[in-house]
Amino acid sequence: MSAPLLAIQPSLTPGDANSAARPGGSVSHSTLDNGLEVVVIPDTRTPVVTHMIWYKNGSADDPLGKSGIAHFLEHLMFKGTKKHPQGEFSNLVAELGGQENAFTSYDYTAYFQRIGKEHLGALMAFEADRMCNLLLTDEVVAPERDVVLEERRMRTDSDPAAQLDEAVQAALFAHHPYGTPIIGWNHEIENLGRQDALDYYNRFYTPENAILIVAGDVEAEDVLKSAQETYGKIPARAESPQRRRTQEPPHRAHRLVTLLDEKVEQPAHERVFKVPSYRTAQPGEAEALEILAHMLGGGPTSVLYETLVVDQKIAVSAGAYYAGSAVDDTRFWIFATPAPGVNLEHLDQSMDGVIKNFIEHPLDVERLQRTKTRLIADAIYAQDSQASLARWYGESLATGLSIADVQAWPARMEAVTAQDVLTAAKNWLDKRRAVTGFLLPEATS
Amino acid sequence: MSAPLLAIQPSLTPGDANSAARPGGSVSHSTLDNGLEVVVIPDTRTPVVTHMIWYKNGSADDPLGKSGIAHFLEHLMFKGTKKHPQGEFSNLVAELGGQENAFTSYDYTAYFQRIGKEHLGALMAFEADRMCNLLLTDEVVAPERDVVLEERRMRTDSDPAAQLDEAVQAALFAHHPYGTPIIGWNHEIENLGRQDALDYYNRFYTPENAILIVAGDVEAEDVLKSAQETYGKIPARAESPQRRRTQEPPHRAHRLVTLLDEKVEQPAHERVFKVPSYRTAQPGEAEALEILAHMLGGGPTSVLYETLVVDQKIAVSAGAYYAGSAVDDTRFWIFATPAPGVNLEHLDQSMDGVIKNFIEHPLDVERLQRTKTRLIADAIYAQDSQASLARWYGESLATGLSIADVQAWPARMEAVTAQDVLTAAKNWLDKRRAVTGFLLPEATS
Numbered sequence A, B: 001m002s003a004p005l006l007a008i009q010p011s012l013t014p015g016d017a018n019s020a021a022r023p024g025g026s027v028s029h030s031t032l033d034n035g036l037e038v039v040v041i042p043d044t045r046t047p048v049v050t051h052m053i054w055y056k057n058g059s060a061d062d063p064l065g066k067s068g069i070a071h072f073l074e075h076l077m078f079k080g081t082k083k084h085p086q087g088e089f090s091n092l093v094a095e096l097g098g099q100e101n102a103f104t105s106y107d108y109t110a111y112f113q114r115i116g117k118e119h120l121g122a123l124m125a126f127e128a129d130r131m132c133n134l135l136l137t138d139e140v141v142a143p144e145r146d147v148v149l150e151e152r153r154m155r156t157d158s159d160p161a162a163q164l165d166e167a168v169q170a171a172l173f174a175h176h177p178y179g180t181p182i183i184g185w186n187h188e189i190e191n192l193g194r195q196d197a198l199d200y201y202n203r204f205y206t207p208e209n210a211i212l213i214v215a216g217d218v219e220a221e222d223v224l225k226s227a228q229e230t231y232g233k234i235p236a237r238a239e240s241p242q243r244r245r246t247q248e249p250p251h252r253a254h255r256l257v258t259l260l261d262e263k264v265e266q267p268a269h270e271r272v273f274k275v276p277s278y279r280t281a282q283p284g285e286a287e288a289l290e291i292l293a294h295m296l297g298g299g300p301t302s303v304l305y306e307t308l309v310v311d312q313k314i315a316v317s318a319g320a321y322y323a324g325s326a327v328d329d330t331r332f333w334i335f336a337t338p339a340p341g342v343n344l345e346h347l348d349q350s351m352d353g354v355i356k357n358f359i360e361h362p363l364d365v366e367r368l369q370r371t372k373t374r375l376i377a378d379a380i381y382a383q384d385s386q387a388s389l390a391r392w393y394g395e396s397l398a399t400g401l402s403i404a405d406v407q408a409w410p411a412r413m414e415a416v417t418a419q420d421v422l423t424a425a426k427n428w429l430d431k432r433r434a435v436t437g438f439l440l441p442e443a444t445s
Helices: A069-076 A088-095 A117-132 A138-157 A160-172 A194-204 A220-229 A285-297 A303-311 A344-360 A365-382 A386-398 A403-415 A418-428 B069-076 B088-095 B117-132 B138-157 B160-172 B194-204 B220-229 B285-297 B303-311 B344-360 B365-382 B386-398 B403-415 B418-428
Strands: A028-031 A037-042 A048-055 A099-104 A109-116 A210-216 A254-261 A268-275 A315-322 A330-338 A435-441 B028-031 B037-042 B048-055 B099-104 B109-116 B210-216 B254-261 B268-275 B315-322 B330-338 B435-441
Touching: A028 A220, A037 A220, A037 A386, A048 A117, A048 A386, A069 A099, A069 A109, A069 A138, A069 A194, A088 A099, A088 A117, A109 A117, A109 A386, A117 A210, A117 A220, A138 A160, A138 A194, A160 A254, A160 A268, A160 A435, A210 A386, A268 A344, A285 A303, A285 A315, A285 A330, A285 A344, A285 A365, A285 A403, A285 A418, A303 A315, A303 A330, A303 A344, A330 A344, A344 A418, A344 A435, A365 A386, A365 A403, A365 A418, A386 A403, B028 B220, B037 B220, B037 B386, B048 B117, B048 B386, B069 B099, B069 B109, B069 B138, B069 B194, B088 B099, B088 B117, B109 B117, B109 B386, B117 B210, B117 B220, B138 B160, B138 B194, B160 B254, B160 B268, B160 B435, B210 B386, B268 B344, B285 B303, B285 B315, B285 B330, B285 B344, B285 B365, B285 B403, B285 B418, B303 B315, B303 B330, B303 B344, B330 B344, B344 B418, B344 B435, B365 B386, B365 B403, B365 B418, B386 B403
Parallel strands: A037 A210, A254 A435, B037 B210, B254 B435
Antiparallel strands: A028 A037, A048 A109, A048 A210, A099 A109, A254 B254, A268 A330, A268 A435, A315 A330, B028 B037, B048 B109, B048 B210, B099 B109, B268 B330, B268 B435, B315 B330
């Protein structure tokens, strides 16, 4: 009975699917006649399977004026079909001791279950049924819209930090749909109706637009056979769904977004740069940005933390993050929380200094090697979780990468040079085109 | 042979069409069977007529990803029809001693001519012909797109102040299409083709979506008769065109946009507030904003000018402007040019002080009365130009107002109280939700 979940968490750090540490045999990848991609990831350690369906559409594919429809439909996908009325699917998963969830991101929507491997066929039948037979009535749509509106109130409208993030993101992506929050703008959610959900469902929920990922103690041919008997029955469309997105014009100005709210107790600073994603980058560039983010701000031994928190003592935390997994150009963040009494302008200038210093000096090659080793190790550890492994493949394929891209990632990380990292920093961490966010308590006047 | 013109100039200050100063008799307003609105404004002073066709669509109605199409189509409207090949219409106007022009704004596109009154019928026949018979070939579309791209390069891409305006406007309207420049984003203009233009033309260029304005020494019934014989022959559509626009979510954060460019010789400051337009405002609110703009920044006796330029000597110019004529919520600007050696942060804080002081003190009622008198007089003087008068009606009707709204404007201006102006300032000049723009020379490092 888990509620659908709005996923805006960081992408997984991918790992080496070909390394000795990878559980099970080789990953198989095939396509049914109706266009459904099928990926099978062997994992013989437990008798449990992870079953995921990924649709290659997310909030950035919401039609103009219908923001939030991808996420709203994710909620509505739990409302049942003619064959399996509301609750039956979730009850089955629970009764069989399984887990289920769903998430909507900018670029994809995914549904997953974990369950004893003997029940995989049953899950497929249910998931295939709701891929084409969703039943929506006004009676279920209207109350669920209230649930989403309440979700928005709780997560965003009552949280100044979330409001700042929305405003920063809107300033960074003024024309591209990543500037619109995944959950949607309140005034548009309020007007989403049954027909909007059905139109969106009919447009995107098709086998050609979906990827089935199964990880577990299963044979690829058995999975393919079951997939053929369930998903394979759904006819392909004459035209497969297309993403149609506006692209951002070149940025020329720095934008500072300041949010003042009396609820703010802890001021905060963030800076966001528009950078290439794994899909849009030149070869090696995204890997360099990934390493750059970790060297600058990946934990207490990173440059930002050491300088701002340990040495200068003007911040109580500092970090950086690269959201590399995206269909279009994406975000690179640096952020810090000021120490008591330190104002954000001072912290901002110190951050500028850290970046400038980083770019103008030779790279610490030991730090570079430590970072690579750690990132690749992290990726291997992440594969220890069957669900993480499945999710890593799903997210990569759903954002336009291939199985080969995924599997070559550790080798590409190893190949990144000190010069690549410095070049990425010089090219992309250009404050003149970035957005800076200040979160401050409202001045009581 | 005048080139089509991209109009982003301030709206006209409307005037009192019922006052004794109004030229000619009463304005007539009727609608043909096919939905075309016809407005006739008598002006017997000269034997010249102004003929205008206003379409109720502008750049804010450009389809997603096709920014610039309204303006591009305005250019293409001069490319001829089967009956009147390219150049014939413009040559006729020139040979008959007339003038012509066209302009695209956020909310409308308009075509106009001024000519001896005996030629009005001929103009109508030509304009009606290109309302439904436009002929476009790839041979004319591609070179004209290069003309538009060159127009963009000249006016925007080589002008840092214009670039700052674009970035400020994009930050103010992150979701509403007023955030996209009228001329379009370069990467989208580059992809506009013949079919895009035709689709847009077929959607919007219809009699139901148009307003004919004729001002001059003409009788309303003669104009109606000619209109019926020309425009009246164009059949109405089954469905009349609709604007479909996303609306902006509530703003919660201040945004500072800083553009640095080595070409900048004179730094500049602007602040833009999102405020109601004449169409979206509560009764009397837009008029109060209009008066507020003039009291704050309408010339050398305004509050901003007197304080920043005359008294404090920290600026060499300062002003304010309310873009009240808009279908949706619109912009209220204040702006200043710093005196040599004065930095923008200092100027910014002084501006804050001027606004705060204005709001916290009783209004100077003499200044209020002077402002009203001047604005109403300006409107009367503007009517002295036949083209201004015609344009004022066209712009008002095309943005959703009525003839009655136009004619009641002076009375509504007179009715604005000191409290109304202070309330408008308190409600809308809220820096916490505004966008500030800084134009600065690039630091030479």
